Amino acid sequence: MEKLIAHTCKSCGHEFEGNYCNRCGEKVLHAADRSFKKLLSNILEAITFADSKLLKTLWLTLSRPGFITREFIEGRRVNYLKPLSLFFVLNLVYFFFPVIQLFNASLNTQLASPFRAFPAVSKFFQSIVATKMVSLGMDLSSFSLIYNLKTVGFAKLMVMVFVVIGSLPLNVLYRKHNRYFTDHVGYMVELACFNLFINAIVLSIFAAFLGVGKYLNELSLTVIFITTNLYFLIRSGSEFYKEKSWRLIVKSLLMVVVLKVALELYRLVLFFVTIWSI
Ligand SMILES: [Zn+2]
Numbered sequence: 525m526e527k528l529i530a531h532t533c534k535s536c537g538h539e540f541e542g543n544y545c546n547r548c549g550e551k552v553l554h555a556a557d558r559s560f561k562k563l564l565s566n567i568l569e570a571i572t573f574a575d576s577k578l579l580k581t582l583w584l585t586l587s588r589p590g591f592i593t594r595e596f597i598e599g600r601r602v603n604y605l606k607p608l609s610l611f612f613v614l615n616l617v618y619f620f621f622p623v624i625q626l627f628n629a630s631l632n633t634q635l636a637s638p639f640r641a642f643p644a645v646s647k648f649f650q651s652i653v654a655t656k657m658v659s660l661g662m663d664l665s666s667f668s669l670i671y672n673l674k675t676v677g678f679a680k681l682m683v684m685v686f687v688v689i690g691s692l693p694l695n696v697l698y699r700k701h702n703r704y705f706t707d708h709v710g711y712m713v714e715l716a717c718f719n720l721f722i723n724a725i726v727l728s729i730f731a732a733f734l735g736v737g738k739y740l741n742e743l744s745l746t747v748i749f750i751t752t753n754l755y756f757l758i759r760s761g762s763e764f765y766k767e768k769s770w771r772l773i774v775k776s777l778l779m780v781v782v783l784k785v786a787l788e789l790y791r792l793v794l795f796f797v798t799i800w801s802i
Contacts, residue, residue, distance in 0.1 A: 529541065531545075531552050533545040533547065533548060533550050534553075535548050535550040536548040577603070577604060577605045578605050578610065578613065580603070580604065580605075581604045581605040581607070581610050582610060582717070582721065585607075585714055585717050585718055585721070586718065586722070588759070588763060589714070589715075589718065589755075589756045589760035589764075590711065590714070590759060590760025590761070590762075590763035590764030590765075591763050591764075592604055593607065593707070593711045593714045593760075593764055594763060596710060597703075597707055607710065607713045607714050607717060608713055611683075611713050611717050611720070614717055614721055614725065615680060615720060617720075617725055618720050618724040619676060619679070619680045621728060622676060622679070623732060623737075624723070624724050624728045624731060624740070624745070625745070626719065626723050626724045626727075626745075626749075626787075627679050627683050627686065627724065627790070628679045629675065629679070629791045629794060629795070630668070630671075630672045631653070631668045631671045631675075632668070634649070634791060634794075635649060635650065636742065637788060649795075652799060653667070653799075660802070671798060671802065674798050674801055674802060675794060675798040678794055678797050678798055678801070679794055682790065682793065682794055682797070683716060683720075685789075685790050685794075686786050686790040687709065687712045687713055687715075687716050688712075689789050689790060690715070690782060690783055690786035691705075691708040691709045691711070691712040692708075693779070693782045694708040694711065694712070694779075695708055697775050697778065698765045698767070698775070701765045701767070714760070715753075715757075715760070715783075718752075719749075719752075719753070722752050723745075723752060727740065727745075727748070746784075749783075749784075750780055750784075753779075753780050753783055754776055754777070754780055757775075757776035757779045758772060758773070758776045761775060761776055761779075
């Protein structure tokens with residue numbers, strides 16, 4: 525057996541035995557760690573390991589919804605990429621070309637939102653936009669251009685608003701399932717990853733390269749959103765919350781409504797933040 529030598533951590537000053545500091549996780553460096561061979565293998569490992577973790581975590585999110593969140597909550601974490609890291613990676617990819625109006629919402633999308641279907645609400649929003657345009661001395665097309673540029677920047681940062689709003693009803697729906705508030709938020713992060721990948725990135729690729737863009741209107745996007753999220757909610761409700769039978773179906777249907785409302789609330793906040801910033 526290898527004899528354990530006491531080390532003083534170079535990063536936090538803690539005394540420990542073994543190769544890793546048990547307070548901050550810093551690794552003890554040996555001469556061999558600085559060899560060229562080690563450098564090459566580190567580079568190779570960084571590339572393949574990070575990639576394989578990312579692909580594995582993404583694949584599990586798609587093929588076994590709720591599993592990753594449960595693994596994290598139960599303390600099995602090292603084999604996966606953190607869902608929050610996956611979320612930021614997917615977020616970055618989506619906002620490179622956010623053609624699909626999901627978490628991104630152009631001025632047109634905002635003014636056509638279902639909540640603005642009521643004439644009074646619609647008038648209210650149009651008057652906000654009109655007032656802003658007049659005060660800036662702009663016409664609609666140049667105002668839209670500036671609005672759409674600004675809103676992408678905010679959307680990227682604010683997707684977490686959707687995650688938190690969407691997680692709140694879970695505290696009620698699944699209150700007897702021995703989960704903490706933060707567990708529900710973690711679950712919603714996984715759901716956001718699923719949506720970023722399927723309903724934002726994959727759909728954007730379909731729209732941009734496979735010529736299906738003309739079929740993607742508000743109605744077809746809503747149908748795709750509902751179908752894919754029902755799949756996620758039913759699978760993960762069983763996997764993560766251990767819910768069964770008709771309760772699982774009813775709660776999943778309720779959650780689809782919650783998600784649609786959370787998305788609209790998120791867009792509402794996004795609208796006002798963008799307008800105020802111009
Ligand atoms: Zn340390």
